[in-house]
Amino acid sequence: LVDGAVKNLISTLAWSGIEFDEGPHKEKGKFGPYTQSKRLSIYQEHTNLLINNGNAYPCFYSKERLNTIEEKDIPSDIITEYDRRYRDLKIDEMFDRMEHENHVIRLKVPSDGSISINDQIRGDIDFDLSLIQDQIIIKSDGYPTYHLASVIDDHLMKISHVIRGVEWIPSLPKHSLLYQSFGWELPKFIHLPLLLNEDKSKLSKRQGDVAVEDYINNGYLKDALLNFVSLLGWHGSDDKEFYSMDELLDNFSIDRVKSSGAVFNIQKLKWFNQHYIKNSSDSQLLNSSKKYLPNDWDVTEAMISLIKDSIETLSDIKSKLSIFFLYSADINQNIINNCFDDTIFTLLNEFIIQIEDKKTIMSDDFKSIINKIKSNYNITSNVWKPIRITLTGNEIGPDLSKTVEILGPSECVNRIKLFVSNHGH
Numbered sequence: 465l466v467d468g469a470v471k472n473l474i475s476t477l478a479w480s481g482i483e484f485d486e487g488p489h490k491e492k493g494k495f496g497p498y499t500q501s502k503r504l505s506i507y508q509e510h511t512n513l514l515i516n517n518g519n520a521y522p523c524f525y526s527k528e529r530l531n532t533i534e535e536k537d538i539p540s541d542i543i544t545e546y547d548r549r550y551r552d553l554k555i556d557e558m559f560d561r562m563e564h565e566n567h568v569i570r571l572k573v574p575s576d577g578s579i580s581i582n583d584q585i586r587g588d589i590d591f592d593l594s595l596i597q598d599q600i601i602i603k604s605d606g607y608p609t610y611h612l613a614s615v616i617d618d619h620l621m622k623i624s625h626v627i628r629g630v631e632w633i634p635s636l637p638k639h640s641l642l643y644q645s646f647g648w649e650l651p652k653f654i655h656l657p658l659l660l661n662e663d664k665s666k667l668s669k670r671q672g673d674v675a676v677e678d679y680i681n682n683g684y685l686k687d688a689l690l691n692f693v694s695l696l697g698w699h700g701s702d703d704k705e706f707y708s709m710d711e712l713l714d715n716f717s718i719d720r721v722k723s724s725g726a727v728f729n730i731q732k733l734k735w736f737n738q739h740y741i742k743n744s745s746d747s748q749l750l751n752s753s754k755k756y757l758p759n760d761w762d763v764t765e766a767m768i769s770l771i772k773d774s775i776e777t778l779s780d781i782k783s784k785l786s787i788f789f790l791y792s793a794d795i796n797q798n799i800i801n802n803c804f805d806d807t808i809f810t811l812l813n814e815f816i817i818q819i820e821d822k823k824t825i826m827s828d829d830f831k832s833i834i835n836k837i838k839s840n841y842n843i844t845s846n847v848w849k850p851i852r853i854t855l856t857g858n859e860i861g862p863d864l865s866k867t868v869e870i871l872g873p874s875e876c877v878n879r880i881k882l883f884v885s886n887h888g889h
Contacts, residue, residue, distance in 0.1 A: 480676075480690065481709060495621040500613055507608040510616050510646070511569055511601065515558060519645035521551050522558050522567040525604060548598060569602035571612075573641060581640050583633070584625075584654045585723050591637040599638050611635060615642040618651060627654045630725075654718055657697040658725040667728050679733075683756065683777030685744070688737040696726035706739065734776040742773055753781045761789050766870055770862045787856040788870060791879055793886040795853060800887055807843045808850045809887075812880050814841070815851075819873040827865035854883045 486493030497503055514520035550558075551572060561567070574593045582588050601612035608616075618626060633655050643650045659667040679689055691707055699722075700707070700715045707715065741749065746765035749772055756778050757763055763785060771784040814837045819825055825833075838847060852864050855876060861867065868876055 480686065500608065503613075503617070504606060504608075506620070507602070507613060507616060508606070511608075511612070514571070514601075514645055515569070516555060517645070518572070520569055520571050520601065521553065522562050522569050523550050524561060525566045525568065551598075566604055568600045568604050570598040571601050571638070571641060571645065573598050573638075579637050579640060581636050581650075581653065583636070584652055584718050585657075585721050586655065589633065589636065593637070596637055601642070611638050612642065615639050615646075619643070619646070619648050623651050625652045625654060627656065630655045630658055654721075657722055659696060660725040660727045662727060662729065664725070664727070683779035683781075684733065684737050685740045685752070685778070688733070688740040691740075692733045692736045696728065697722050697724075706736075738776045741775055741778070744772070746772070749778075753778050756781055757785070758782075758789075761785065763788075764870070766866075770866050770870065774862065784862075787858065787861060787867065791882075792857050793879070793883040795857060795883075795887070799853065799859070803850045803853060804887070805845065807841065807845060808847060809884060810841055811837050811843055811847055812851070812854060812884055816877050816880055820877045822873040825868060825873050825876070827863075827869045830865045830868045855879050 484490070486495065488496075488498040500507075511520060515522070553561075573596050577593050578590055579593060580588050580590045599609070599611055601609055603609060614626075617623075636653060636655075640650060661667055676689065680686070687708075690709065690712075691705075694707060694712050694716075695705070698716070698720055700720070744752070746768045750763060750765055750768045753763070753768070767785055767788055768781075771781070775781055775784055811834070815833065818833050818837070834847065834851070837843070848864060849859060852861060852867075853859055855864075855871065856867065871879075
């Protein structure tokens with residue numbers, strides 16, 4: 465690992481619940497150290513082996529030449545061709561000059577022929593060696609390139625399968641040649657399909673969120689994300705959509721991974737997320753939602769239970785719960801004209817009389833009281849929508865009787881009085 469990736473790796477592991485056997489987050493391990501900065505001597509030792517067996521060579525860069533390359537923006541293939549003149553230096557001269565001259569180390573790549581490498585998803589892939597440059601494996605600062613470090617680390621750490629994105633296929637011959645140069649057996653290579661935007665372009669930060677942290681911050685549940693992502697480019701042996709982590713471990717197989725890119729459909733992710741929200745316990749959901757809610761809101765599990773079926777992400781929860789904590793009687797007059805008549809205001813005033821001395825009002829009691837008032841005053845119009853508007857300021861919302869039960873008599877009376885006063889009755 466490059467040093468900067470360690471922190472991200474550890475946080476991602478902790479979040480996902482996927483546990484590595486060993487790594488930089490473990491106190492003990494058989495194959496450490498795990499960061500490149502602590503493995504430089506290992507890379508240098510193996511690079512010297514490549515030079516000694518004739519499979520690598522140094523290219524010497526004076527400051528003047530570096531300046532020329534930068535100023536004239538010389539294409540890399542021209543630079544590589546120029547550097548190949550160092551391929552045939554005697555080994556003693558190479559090591560002598562490496563002591564006091566700026567240099568990089570390049571792998572010797574055959575100038576003709578082809579190489580065939582197996583990918584577990586795509587089968588054998590052929591590469592024309594004449595199109596592959598002598599790649600740099602050690603940079604001028606002494607650090608390895610990804611190509612060298614990954615090959616050495618994977619071999620020494622006994623990695624059996626290298627699983628990475630399809631965009632790394634062009635590097636496959638470089639890595640295969642490195643394995644051959646060391647005389648090592650190749651691991652099994654698996655190149656996963658790209659994640660694509662709806663327009664089939666590659667998923668990228670320029671077009672939206674791509675990091676796990678972005679989706680977590682936007683209110684997506686871990687189980688929903690894991691389930692959704694696991695089905696991008698893979699499917700089980702049946703048409704099942706929802707998998708627990710244990711089920712994914714039991715059912716996953718490389719031979720069911722697709723070779724074509726998988727579209728990252730945000731609406732499908734929301735559908736998964738809504739499913740997991742609905743199936744979360746009220747206490748779990750309340751705990752997960754706290755970061756999205758004002759500290760002074762005394763949210764209860766009853767409130768969560770009432771609104772959870774209507775939210776797609778946890779970031780929606782504040783707006784859905786606002787009916788219990790934020791109220792305004794300033795309703796558009798067109799709504800008042802369309803939904804309210806004198807009988808509605810009669811019902812509202814009578815409702816106040818019926819509940820203002822109560823300490824609680826259960827949902828069934830609320831319905832009984834309203835129906836009794838309707839009967840006593842011979843009210844035949846639809847009263848439920850006007851009552852909802854009066855009590856919540858909204859035309860639609862969760863179950864009204866449960867909403868009233870949670871608000872309680874005192875809050876209902878206060879809101880009705882404010883509404884009636886505000887609208888001239």
